[in-house]
Amino acid sequence: MKHILFTLFILTSLGSFAVTKQLKLGFAFSPGVGWLSPQGKELKKANPRFYADYGIVVEYFFKKNYGISTGLYGSYEGGNITGRKSFASRSLSITEVNEQYIIQTLALPVALKLKTNEIKKKFHFYGQVGFTFNFFVSSRANFSDAISEEANPGTYVSVEKENIYRKNNEVTRIIPKFRSNFADVRIQVGAGVEYKLNDKTFLLMGFYFNNGLVNVIKDYDDKNEKIYFRNVALRMGVLF
Numbered sequence: 001m002k003h004i005l006f007t008l009f010i011l012t013s014l015g016s017f018a019v020t021k022q023l024k025l026g027f028a029f030s031p032g033v034g035w036l037s038p039q040g041k042e043l044k045k046a047n048p049r050f051y052a053d054y055g056i057v058v059e060y061f062f063k064k065n066y067g068i069s070t071g072l073y074g075s076y077e078g079g080n081i082t083g084r085k086s087f088a089s090r091s092l093s094i095t096e097v098n099e100q101y102i103i104q105t106l107a108l109p110v111a112l113k114l115k116t117n118e119i120k121k122k123f124h125f126y127g128q129v130g131f132t133f134n135f136f137v138s139s140r141a142n143f144s145d146a147i148s149e150e151a152n153p154g155t156y157v158s159v160e161k162e163n164i165y166r167k168n169n170e171v172t173r174i175i176p177k178f179r180s181n182f183a184d185v186r187i188q189v190g191a192g193v194e195y196k197l198n199d200k201t202f203l204l205m206g207f208y209f210n211n212g213l214v215n216v217i218k219d220y221d222d223k224n225e226k227i228y229f230r231n232v233a234l235r236m237g238v239l240f
Contacts, residue, residue: 024059024239028071030208032233036079036101037212040225046080046098051231053077057239059113069113069128074137077231078102098144101164101217103180103229105134111188118196127191132210139165139180149173164217179218184229186210192235202239207232 034051038044055073062068082098111130118124143159150173162170164180171178192206212229219225 022061022067024057024061024202026057026059026202026204026237026239027055028057028073028204028235028237029054030233030235032208032231034077034079034229034231036081036217037228037230038081038083038225039228042083043081043225043227044083046082049078049080049100049102051075051077051233053107053233055107057237059239061113065115065117067113067115069111069130070109073107073109073132075105075107075134076102077105077229079229081227097147100142100144101180102138102140102142103136103216104138105136105184107135108133109188111190115194121196123193123195125191125193126206129187129189132186132188134184134186136165136180136182136184139163141169141171143171147174150176175219177218181214181216181218184212184214184216186212186229190235194239200240204235204237204239206235208235 030053032051033048035045035048053073053075055071057069057071059067059069078101080098080100082096084097084099109130109132111128113126113128115126116124141159141162141164146156146158149155149157157170157173159170159174164171164178165182167179169179188208188210190206190208192204194202194204196202210229210231210233214228215226216229217227219227
């Protein structure tokens with residue numbers, strides 16, 4: 001809540017600045033759906049999770065319809081995977097455990113933005129492509145079952161809201177050296193429409209897809225399958 005109130009304060013402050021036609025400042029909020037995409041034969045994508053980001057938008061147009069879009073965003077995201085068959089549960093049988101991961105990041109996007117000329121002097125369409133650099137602030141894990149410890153069979157480890165950003169977290173008792181990565185790089189593609197309220201204010205709405213390029217869960221078990229973040233979101237905002 002503090003982060004949202006701080007962002008709203010910044011947004012209100014932006015309205016007092018005289019922004020040029022080349023430079024646009026604003027605020028955006030993007031609800032959507034995110035999921036984890038394992039790249040291998042054993043792990044499988046499970047249920048997606050709610051995704052959201054919000055933050056400050058900064059756009060600079062070096063030509064009339066060509067510009068750079070950047071800003072600073074906070075995000076809440078995650079996903080579920082299953083299929084890890086090397087776990088023994090309390091029933092002493094091999095089981096497929098649902099692994100849930102919840103990540104909070106601070107994101108810096110950098111994209112090339114192209115837009116059409118104004119249509120009926122009220123709106124124009126835009127598209128953009130670029131990268132987002134996500135730095136992990138928090139990484140938590142929840143496993144659906146208690147798992148037998150690798151070094152001490154018969155001793156079971158419960159993983160609930162475990163901080164896997166920490167080096168020696170509880171999951172390392174099951175999978176040695178297991179932890180979350182500290183950052184991700186993603187390709188971002190988006191398109192949408194901007195509606196002109198007046199000469200200085202525009203409402204924006206668009207769909208965005210982010211495709212992760214970095215293995216976000218460092219997994220050192222025998223299969224060593226890479227896991228990537230993906231998300232689709234509806235962006236809504238205002239530009240001054």
